[in-house]
Amino acid sequence: xxxxxxxxxxxxxxxGALVLLRCNYSSSVPPYLFWYVQYPNQGLQxxxxxxxxATLVKGINGFEAxxxxxxxxxxxxxxxxxxxxxxxxxxxxxxxxAAGNKLTFGGGTRVLVKP
Amino acid sequence: GAGVxxxxxxxxxxxxxxxxxxxxxxxGHTALYWxxxxxxxxxxxxxxxxxxxxxxxxxxxxxxFSAERTGGSVSTLTIQRTQQExxxxxxxxxxxxxxxxxxxxxxxxxxxxxx
Numbered sequence: 511x512x513x514x515x516x517x518x519x520x521x522x523x524x525x526g527a528l529v530l531l532r533c534n535y536s537s538s539v540p541p542y543l544f545w546y547v548q549y550p551n552q553g554l555q556x557x558x559x560x561x562x563x564a565t566l567v568k569g570i571n572g573f574e575a576x577x578x579x580x581x582x583x584x585x586x587x588x589x590x591x592x593x594x595x596x597x598x599x600x601x602x603x604x605x606x607x608a609a610g611n612k613l614t615f616g617g618g619t620r621v622l623v624k625p
Numbered sequence: 626g627a628g629v630x631x632x633x634x635x636x637x638x639x640x641x642x643x644x645x646x647x648x649x650x651x652x653g654h655t656a657l658y659w660x661x662x663x664x665x666x667x668x669x670x671x672x673x674x675x676x677x678x679x680x681x682x683x684x685x686x687x688x689x690f691s692a693e694r695t696g697g698s699v700s701t702l703t704i705q706r707t708q709q710e711x712x713x714x715x716x717x718x719x720x721x722x723x724x725x726x727x728x729x730x731x732x733x734x735x736x737x738x739x740x
Contacts, residue, residue, distance in 0.1 A: 553718075553732050553734055554716070554718075554731040555731070556728050611656065611658075611727055612658070613660075613668075613670065615668035616667075617667050618667065618668070
């Protein structure tokens with residue numbers, strides 16, 4: 511079974527400051543990891559994903575995440591926050607291949623960007 | 626091209642009534658997923674369809690919930706005898722197949738309110 515923990519349900523950052531969203535996972539098989547963003551009244555949009563290979567993954571809108579197996583972490587970062595980054599962010603891990611690609615999500619982190 | 630669409634965008638119903646929620650996946654996508662997003666439970670997997678295979682219903686919370694996918698395309702999620710705890714946003718997603726690394730594309734969701 512998989513589980514995902516996102517530390518901090520709300521994060522407030524100043525425009526131009528570093529954005530750091532924490533995600534830890536638990537998985538009995540090699541994990542495939544995802545970060546999704548959700549803007550108000552919209553569905554989820556994929557920011558980036560880790561499957562295999564390079565552990566530092568670059569995504570859209572300047573975000574990146576690093577897979578650290580020893581720490582079972584997949585933290586999301588962006589060097590400089592923009593006002594448009596205000597949204598809710600979800601970390602997710604995918605299920606067993608034989609059971610399809612069911613996603614198990616963390617609780618989400620809502621980001622507020624202050625001018 | 627068109628993304629995943631869902632209808633209605635909002636649904637208000639009375640306790641005990643049946644509701645049907647519709648999902649139109651991206652054309653050509655063989656895998657289709659339903660998730661529920663609620664304040665208390667976060668994002669939860671409900672059911673997924675892959676081609677002609679039997680659907681994975683392991684996430685359905687009770688036998689009041691059912692779903693079908695006709696012709697490998699449109700899907701309908703039905704909730705019978707709705708309860709107040711069914712109030713949530715129901716999200717549909719589709720992908721090319723059910724591989725673990727494959728991106729799921731999400732619709733905007735249907736917000737269900739049970740009075």
